Amino acid sequence: MHRIHFISGLPRSGSTLLSALLRQNPRFTAGMSGPVAGLLGTMLGEMSGRNEFSVFIDDEQRRRVLKGVVENFYADRDEAVIFDTSRAWCARMNVIAELFPQSKVIACVRHMPWVIDSIERLVQKNTFQPSSIFNYTVGGTVYTRADGVAKGDGMVGYAYNALKEAFFGAHASQLMLVQYETLVSDPGKAMAAIYDFIGEAAFQHDFEHIEFDAEAFDIKAGTPGLHTVRPKVGAVERRTVLPPDVFNRFENDAFWRNPELNIHGVPIV
Incomplete structure (x- = not known):
């Protein structure tokens, strides 16, 4: 019987990198967002x-049918531990x-700007x-695109x-929340915390050689690079491409950075 866990959180926050690392463990299978x-x-x-x-x-x-959907989807996998990825899982905690x-x-979370x-x-x-992110529409500006992805039903x-x-x-x-900033700057710490959280024995991951290929999917979605993972884990310093007012609009949205708001003691690494 498989053990099943779920990867969720914000887009562009390291879920693909996390999956690429997890699948280095022969006991695990993980991938990009699926059906x-x-x-x-x-x-x-x-x-x-x-x-x-x-x-x-x-x-x-209903319980048997729904549980069967998840278990039967992965019934042919040989790995003992399944990680299924979707941004929707955080909205399905009760299920x-x-x-x-x-x-x-x-x-997976990341400073919102x-x-x-x-x-x-x-x-x-x-x-x-x-891009499929904007229904393949042409035109618009950084402002309309930011508005589009930030609205309640946006990406x-x-x-x-x-x-x-x-x-x-x-x-x-x-x-559990895994901050992108931690995952790329101290992947050993992040992975150790994850293993402890899910109750699995530690595994020696290779942070110097990362493999993940979703090029065909990304090209079809009109967004090459959407799931590209650099071959080596590391933080990259860069200047934002956003106008200052757009960047500042999201500056204070990382609620998980405020310990007083963590009323349930959710582990954050």
Whole structure:
């Protein structure tokens, strides 16, 4: 029987790098965001009152079906520990707690202005390829793009609100936050904390040789480089491409940096 954990959190905050590191351990399998969370959400909807046959479905049947979606998706994997990735998992903490009470959710976070900066940098880099992030639309400015990703159903806004829901919610005991800044500057510390959190024996990771290939997916999404991982872990100092007012707009959004707000004692590394 597999042990299942979940990777979630903010976009452009190290989840792909984390997956690339985790999969170095032969006991683990991990990857980029996949379809499982979406399948789970679809099944929840199909078994709801909008389906005229929902009167024949009780909660125990729903539980078995939903748990089966996750377990059967990975039934052919030989690895003992599964890490499934989706920004939606932070908004599904109640479902995870019911179906997999022993599972953990590792949420990747990053100082918010640099999340917006990273997205804008990708857009500016891929001059001739409109991105799926903005529904392949052409035009707009850094301001409209920042507004688009930051709104409640945007790429960043949704993930940010889901993260707050998980952090302040009833099932925060299953949650851990991994800061991008720590992951790239002190990966040994970050990985040791993760292993301790999920109750796995320590493993010697190679931070000098990282492999992850999602080039075909990124090209189809019109955003080459979206899941590119540098071959060596390390922090890169750079100037932002955002105008000062856009950068400053998100400067104070990293609530996890305020210890007084961590009312549930969520581990943060």
